[in-house]
Structures are given as C-alpha cells and as structure tokens.
Amino acid sequence: MGYPHPTHPKEQAVLSKHFGDAGARTFDGWVKRGGYEGLKKALGMTREQVIEEVKASGLRGRGGAGFPTGMKWSFMPKDVVKPHYLVCNADESEPGTFKDREILRWTPHQLIEGCAVGAYAIGAERIYIYIRGEFTAEHKILVKAVEEAYQGGALGANVFGSGKRIDLVVHRGAGAYICGEETAMMNSIEGRRGNPRIKPPFPAVAGLWASPTTINNVETLSASSHIIREGAAWYKALCRGNPKSTGTKLFSVCGHVQRPGNYEVVMGTPMTDLVFDMCGGMRPGRTLKAVIPGGSSVPILTAKEIEGCLLDYEGVVEKGSMLGSGGMIVMDDSTDIVYQVMRLARFYAHESCAQCTQCREGTAWTTRILERILAGQGKKEDLNLLLDLADNMTGKTICVLSDSCAAPVVSAIKKFPEEFDAYISRARTSSLVTA
Amino acid sequence: MSAGHSATEAHQPVFVGEVRQKLDALFPKYPTRQACLLPALWLVQEARGWISEGAIHEVAEVLSLTPAYVKGVVTFYTMYHTHPVGRHFIQVCTTSPCNICGAEDVAKAFLQHTGCGELGATSPDGRFTVIEVECLGACGFATPVLIDDDFIENVTPERVPGILQGYK
Numbered sequence: 001m002g003y004p005h006p007t008h009p010k011e012q013a014v015l016s017k018h019f020g021d022a023g024a025r026t027f028d029g030w031v032k033r034g035g036y037e038g039l040k041k042a043l044g045m046t047r048e049q050v051i052e053e054v055k056a057s058g059l060r061g062r063g064g065a066g067f068p069t070g071m072k073w074s075f076m077p078k079d080v081v082k083p084h085y086l087v088c089n090a091d092e093s094e095p096g097t098f099k100d101r102e103i104l105r106w107t108p109h110q111l112i113e114g115c116a117v118g119a120y121a122i123g124a125e126r127i128y129i130y131i132r133g134e135f136t137a138e139h140k141i142l143v144k145a146v147e148e149a150y151q152g153g154a155l156g157a158n159v160f161g162s163g164k165r166i167d168l169v170v171h172r173g174a175g176a177y178i179c180g181e182e183t184a185m186m187n188s189i190e191g192r193r194g195n196p197r198i199k200p201p202f203p204a205v206a207g208l209w210a211s212p213t214t215i216n217n218v219e220t221l222s223a224s225s226h227i228i229r230e231g232a233a234w235y236k237a238l239c240r241g242n243p244k245s246t247g248t249k250l251f252s253v254c255g256h257v258q259r260p261g262n263y264e265v266v267m268g269t270p271m272t273d274l275v276f277d278m279c280g281g282m283r284p285g286r287t288l289k290a291v292i293p294g295g296s297s298v299p300i301l302t303a304k305e306i307e308g309c310l311l312d313y314e315g316v317v318e319k320g321s322m323l324g325s326g327g328m329i330v331m332d333d334s335t336d337i338v339y340q341v342m343r344l345a346r347f348y349a350h351e352s353c354a355q356c357t358q359c360r361e362g363t364a365w366t367t368r369i370l371e372r373i374l375a376g377q378g379k380k381e382d383l384n385l386l387l388d389l390a391d392n393m394t395g396k397t398i399c400v401l402s403d404s405c406a407a408p409v410v411s412a413i414k415k416f417p418e419e420f421d422a423y424i425s426r427a428r429t430s431s432l433v434t435a
Numbered sequence: 436m437s438a439g440h441s442a443t444e445a446h447q448p449v450f451v452g453e454v455r456q457k458l459d460a461l462f463p464k465y466p467t468r469q470a471c472l473l474p475a476l477w478l479v480q481e482a483r484g485w486i487s488e489g490a491i492h493e494v495a496e497v498l499s500l501t502p503a504y505v506k507g508v509v510t511f512y513t514m515y516h517t518h519p520v521g522r523h524f525i526q527v528c529t530t531s532p533c534n535i536c537g538a539e540d541v542a543k544a545f546l547q548h549t550g551c552g553e554l555g556a557t558s559p560d561g562r563f564t565v566i567e568v569e570c571l572g573a574c575g576f577a578t579p580v581l582i583d584d585d586f587i588e589n590v591t592p593e594r595v596p597g598i599l600q601g602y603k
Contacts, residue, residue, distance in 0.1 A: 093570055095532055097572065133512075134568075135572065136585070137584075169465070174476065175512050175513035176512050189470060191467070191472030191508065193507060194512075252575055253575065254574035296531060331535055343529075343534050
C-alpha cells in the first residue's frame, strides 16, 4: 500500500505497510494482518527478555533525540513499588513532521500493540497516549481503536489471558508545541501548564505524579512490537552497514518536491534517493536550494551538502545537521530564506513557554530583528547581533526550544549570507513585512 | 462545535446531566482530580463553544482547584477560547513548510470570502472566525486547514469558496 503514494521500490515498508488500507484500522482487520502477535509473544517472555531484545535490535528513539530505546526501558526500577507509567508522545508538532499522524490514522492498533509491549517491558499497568488537540480525526480513530482493543482482550485486567493488567487512556492536548517535550507533557497530563521540568530527576526516577515513567514516541513504540515478533536480528539487519543506526525510519518530506508524503526506508539510505527518486525531485524548471532534514529545529543543509548525505543518526551529523524526527523541509530556488527563517523564529517565539529568560526574550528578539531586516530597516550589525543572541540561547535553558530556534537562524546566516545582505543593503525588499 | 453563548449571559452550569456523567467517567482514568483539568475544559468548550469566567469558576469547583489556577492553565493552551468566536472556527496553517507552498494566500482567501476582515476577528454575521495557526502537523498536505473539528488537506485559494459553502 502506501499513502498518499504507493510504496516506492526503494522503500522498505514495515510500519507503513498498511498505510492507505482502511481495513487495517479495526481490531479484526489488524489481527487478520498478523497484528497482536508481537504482544502475545512478549507476554510469554519475561520483562527483562523483552528489554534485552529491544536493546539488541539497536532501536533508537524516533521522536528526535535518538536515545536507545531498550536502554531507556532498562532505567525503570525492577521492583514495582510505586505505579509505573508509560507515556506515548503523539503530540507531533515539529514543523515538517507528519509521520505519527499517518500511523495514528491508518494503523491505530499498531500503536496500541506497541504501547502494550512497552508497558509490559517497563512494568507499567497504565499507558497515557498524549495526542495533540489539532488531530481531531486521529483522536476519534484512536479512541475507537482503544475500545475495540479492550473488547478484543489486548487491553484490560487480563491481557490475552496473561493475568497482566494494562490500561490505556487517551489524553488530548489543547494546542502547545512545548508539550511535545517529555517533562512538559507530564505536566500537561497532570493538569498543569506545559512548562518543562528541570532534569534530574529523570522521568524513570520521578515522572508522572513522581512515579517512574517512560516517554516514547509513536513510531518508536510501533516499531517495538515488530521487533519482538520478528526478532532483534531481523531488525538489526535493516540498515546499510552502520550498526549504530538500525531498522527502518519514516521520513516526512514536504515543501517543494513533486510528491510530498511519508516514505519508509532503511537507515543509511542516501538523502538524494529520497528527495530525487522517491519524491520525484523539484517542480519543473526549479532547482534545489536547501533542506532542513530533521524537523525545523535542526541546522539547514545546502543542496551541495545533501549530496552524499546518508539518512541515519551519524550520517546527518557528519554533514552538520541532525536526523531529528525525520521531517524534511525541501526548499527550491524560489524560497526566500530570510523570510522563512523569520517564520520559524516566529513559530518558536509563539511556542515558548516563557519560563526561561534566554528563550522568552531570545525567541522574541530574534523574530523582531529578522522582521526589521525584511522590512528594509536592517543594519550591518544585525547579523552579529543575531549570532550573539543565538549563542546566549543555546545550552542555557531548561529545555531545547530555545536552541531549536537558534539552530536554523545561525545556519541560515552562515550558509546564505548573501540573502541577508541583499535585504540589509536594500537591494531586495519584502512586500510581506512592514516595520 | 456548538454556537457560543454571549459574554454577557449569566453562567448556566455546564456539568449537569450527560456532561456531568462524562466528567464523572474521567475520574477513574487519573489518580488526581487536577489531572482531569484538560479533558474537563474540553467538555466545557464542546458544550459552550468557549470558556467563560463563569465556566472557569465551575471547573475549579468540581475539581477542587482555585479559579486562578484554572485560568492559568486555560490561558496556556491556544485551543481553549477565552472569548466567544464565530459559529465556525477556521485555523489556517502558515508555518514555514506550508508557507513556502502558498499558505498565506490561503489565509487571505479565507479572510476575503468569510468577510472577517482581519485575522482573529469574527465576521459581522457571526458565522466565521479565521486565524493563522502554527504547524498543524500535516506539512505534506499543504495547506491544511482545521474548520471546527474537520481537518481539510491540500487547500488552495481556489477551493476556499466551495469549502465555505459547507459551513452555514
């Protein structure tokens, strides 16, 4: 299958195998397609065996940070003294990223199964799936699927006759990008403002209601049940030679490509294969200018830099950016880099929770200075001022929202200085921004 | 979303009958009453279209919180309306990925065809409110637009008049 495009020969469809197949949405439909076998197998193993299998697979967090999943699970206390919680992060809001939405709307049971595997592994009896408020249709699909999973025995007091209790609550967000940050998400579930918390304590020690908690992304949890069903060796073999980045990854490609959408490829696939073969390259008459490869929070890559760039955690770092969430924003030669960077800065200024000064002031002033440059009132010193601000916004706050604003700004100034100079020297003007 | 009641009307309790039952059904899902706050606020907005001062006091009462605390939470999240909005609430994504695909023209088309005049304002007939929203998480389907609970993909300025006909 594949959605919105049929699966490309260069894709490796594991998670996306049933995208576009409405029959896979129901409990019965999922079971017919081999679903819930991974969970049943996990229930026949010990908690430790499940964790070891996921560790051996090399699976790393697909939400952006890339932390090894099995290791994260192993941080949870062995003895369950206080209740343990699993939180599934379905607050997909990183500009350029729309992969989890596809899992939610086509294969909700794939996610529920993965959540149940994760909960079993960490000794949790309750799962909260935090879904962003704007995903209205996906919320309805998920709630219905959870009801079916209870009826089918995949959730509840005695999961598939194992004697294990696993409950699942769908918690709907209400519009706040920052709640995708794991500690802000826990505050939001507790009924608070979504301000990130200082770490330590880490969630595995004191998370939801000060109990041991693990937070995993939708794609990560979905992959876990496939790993249990098919084995760690199978998953680990899905790569192109880099043992640190294994398995398949969903890439959301948007912007100026002919076929935007989600593509699932094995780790290590060349970025140019994705952009030019699978997505069909640029629109007629246009050339590639830049790619933001891992959601809007990572440094911009130029057309030249994506040549030879391999899509895995290390490959993108080697080129000076990050794999992040796998949300790729592709920009052709018609793109006004200064204007788009201002839009990104405006996004972060809007979404800052405002508890740290560097972020609250830094994101707002970055936006204002960029607006001033676009309005034809920029000064030569403004670029150094922006870099200085960015320096003060990086690595100095409770969470990384502030760093995320700085990354695209700094990289754009360094890689496309002529575009900024054109505005500052008044050689170019924008009709979109007035002082 | 139901029609919003006016800001000058006296507050009528929300958590009665069926809505009260929905609230009670939330309690076993969380270990604290406080954690029911976001879902309780959603129940208010579904019933009334927005969250008034009166509703904030009522939510505080049923969850044993203070009104000041509830207000602090309400105002943190952008999807809760703290004033009445049009019968149909239109959110157009204009963040960078959609922006480079022409999202600002889509927003302009909505403003023009609804008669709203400016972003955030309600049309004189009370039918529409249009806002620009930051990333809706559907960047490959530019431009996504959320009208009430309907998520519409691949919206172009040309499609706007036809789409609006479905919202009276």
